[in-house]
Amino acid sequence: MEKWRRSExxxxxxxxxxxxxxxxxxxxxxxxxxxxxxSSISEDLTIIKNTLQDIxxxxxxxxxxxxxxxxxLPFVSTKEEQDILQSLSEKLSDPNRILPGGYIYMTDLIYDxxxxxxxxxxxxxxxxxxKPDYIVTVETxxxxxxxxxxxxxxxPLVIIRNDxxxxxxxxxxxxxxxGSSKKIGSMSLARxxxxxxxxxxxxxxxxxxxxxxxxxxxxxxxxxxxxLAIGVLIDTKEPETKVVKDYLGLLELDKxxxxxKIIRVKIKNNNNI
Amino acid sequence: MEKWRRSExxxxxxxxxxxxxxxxxxxxxxxxxxxxxxSSISEDLTIIKNTLQDIxxxxxxxxxxxxxxxxxLPFVSTKEEQDILQSLSEKLSDPNRILPGGYIYMTDLIYDxxxxxxxxxxxxxxxxxxKPDYIVTVETxxxxxxxxxxxxxxxPLVIIRNDxxxxxxxxxxxxxxxGSSKKIGSMSLARxxxxxxxxxxxxxxxxxxxxxxxxxxxxxxxxxxxxLAIGVLIDTKEPETKVVKDYLGLLELDKxxxxxKIIRVKIKNNNNI
Numbered sequence: 001m002e003k004w005r006r007s008e009x010x011x012x013x014x015x016x017x018x019x020x021x022x023x024x025x026x027x028x029x030x031x032x033x034x035x036x037x038x039s040s041i042s043e044d045l046t047i048i049k050n051t052l053q054d055i056x057x058x059x060x061x062x063x064x065x066x067x068x069x070x071x072x073l074p075f076v077s078t079k080e081e082q083d084i085l086q087s088l089s090e091k092l093s094d095p096n097r098i099l100p101g102g103y104i105y106m107t108d109l110i111y112d113x114x115x116x117x118x119x120x121x122x123x124x125x126x127x128x129x130x131k132p133d134y135i136v137t138v139e140t141x142x143x144x145x146x147x148x149x150x151x152x153x154x155x156p157l158v159i160i161r162n163d164x165x166x167x168x169x170x171x172x173x174x175x176x177x178x179g180s181s182k183k184i185g186s187m188s189l190a191r192x193x194x195x196x197x198x199x200x201x202x203x204x205x206x207x208x209x210x211x212x213x214x215x216x217x218x219x220x221x222x223x224x225x226x227x228l229a230i231g232v233l234i235d236t237k238e239p240e241t242k243v244v245k246d247y248l249g250l251l252e253l254d255k256x257x258x259x260x261k262i263i264r265v266k267i268k269n270n271n272n273i
Numbered sequence: 274m275e276k277w278r279r280s281e282x283x284x285x286x287x288x289x290x291x292x293x294x295x296x297x298x299x300x301x302x303x304x305x306x307x308x309x310x311x312s313s314i315s316e317d318l319t320i321i322k323n324t325l326q327d328i329x330x331x332x333x334x335x336x337x338x339x340x341x342x343x344x345x346l347p348f349v350s351t352k353e354e355q356d357i358l359q360s361l362s363e364k365l366s367d368p369n370r371i372l373p374g375g376y377i378y379m380t381d382l383i384y385d386x387x388x389x390x391x392x393x394x395x396x397x398x399x400x401x402x403x404k405p406d407y408i409v410t411v412e413t414x415x416x417x418x419x420x421x422x423x424x425x426x427x428x429p430l431v432i433i434r435n436d437x438x439x440x441x442x443x444x445x446x447x448x449x450x451x452g453s454s455k456k457i458g459s460m461s462l463a464r465x466x467x468x469x470x471x472x473x474x475x476x477x478x479x480x481x482x483x484x485x486x487x488x489x490x491x492x493x494x495x496x497x498x499x500x501l502a503i504g505v506l507i508d509t510k511e512p513e514t515k516v517v518k519d520y521l522g523l524l525e526l527d528k529x530x531x532x533x534k535i536i537r538v539k540i541k542n543n544n545n546i
Contacts, residue, residue, distance in 0.1 A: 007317075010280050011324040014287040015331075019390065044280075051284040058288075105441055107466060111432065113424035117292065140412045144430060147417050151386035157417060159384065163436075168378050193380060 004034045009044050017048070017060065017072040021124070022154040026069040045070050056080065073128060074121040074152045081125075084118045085267045089251055092234075092265040102208070102236070102256055104263065110205055110233065111144050119250075120148030123203060123231045126248060130228040132201040134158045134194060136220070138187060138212055145233060146203040153201075158194050160216060162187045172222045176215025187215055189223070196224045207235040207249065210242035217244065234265065277307045282317050290321070290333065290345040294397070295427040299342040318343055329353065346401060347394040347425045354398075357391045358540045362524055365507075365538040375481070375509070375529055377536065383478055383506065384417050392523075393421030396476060396504045399521060400426075403501040405474040407431045407467060409493070411460060411485060418506060419476040426474075431467050433489060435460045445495045449488025460488055462496070469497045480508040480522065483515035490517065507538065 049060035056077035137146035150157040168190035230247035255264040322333035329350035410419035441463035503520035528537040
């Protein structure tokens, strides 16, 4: 390969950094890749860093010292976050989305990679102070959202099964009470799926009374996991008191009237978190 | 904002293009964004295109004409694909991964975003001639793989539920016979989850006899969907005759001897596809 020009190096570095958020790359790594001086690489990185900062799309963080280097951290500006959530809340506030039992049809939105990508970045940005080892969710609808959050943190996903069909060796099962319907369900996780003492963030798509989230918390205790945070895309205004206390909801199902076909989804005010 | 320098424009364009594969961006879109001449944007894009091509990581395709523009298509070189699959097959060929009933423990790998990202790109590259409207999978373990494939195609994911707990209005259910265990299962999909006549690619993590894939094919017929392709990460050598004929497998479970603790996973030769 001939000598790389700056603009070419920048294409490659931007791609590598963006595809592996939260991963530290040394100057030497890039210097060797491009057969270039570390000072040139350093200038390249400054350009990438300043540009991302200017457009409010991601942060390039420099870690100094012997084990130092540079890493890309997903960043979502307040304006962009508001735009994304506003657009989602408008789409969700459509009477055609009302499902029996006080639920909303939303799989068309939460299974769409272009929307999920942004939501994953929002969660990763909101929880950027945390250093999770794993993102944890319960099957099924929350999986895409949790995976995109895991991708933004560049850590593996752990999926709790909500039936007994775990076929992965010994598993821990717990029963939990659905906070809204008072039905008893069970969830299981294979022992080997989560090392004891792991730090985790729990992500789910929907929270009504919080019974499922409480079940996950209980299960996490069995694994001696430290739960750093809980994030849900939408929670419901009613019941106001959730079984789980500390969690971050992005949207709120403010009103759902099945008979009169009224549904209202709002952006939550999370300034207190 | 001051005038953008070429290297700055390239950071932003690389980010935008990579985050929305298969999406067409016009020259005018970028020209307006940067307040730059279309000729400059065109030169920027040529640099990005040639660089991606040189490193064998993605293709920038130019579509000419009035509705023309440029789009990023994930591309995985043969060497990179072999490296990824070789590394995976070695990890999977570990006797500690043997599970009762002829299964392999692999959720630590197929729930890991850094591995999934590459696998999604491999499927998108292998099926790059296809223009799917949706990627379809059956819960649960195949969901992350299918989502990353959907992301590489920039189309929504559709998840078939394998129980009757579809709470999304009217649904179509079918019974299917698991090809290996001969057990009868059922899978369901909400009517509104997939518009009639859609073009789909089916992605799953594992295929033994193909009974589940056959069930998905039958269900897709109910939705008048056109199945463009089926992709699975691993299939098994035995039984040699699958219920489903045309599919692409990346890896093959060549041997699994529970008693003697021998497992062997190989890269499949897919030159015929």
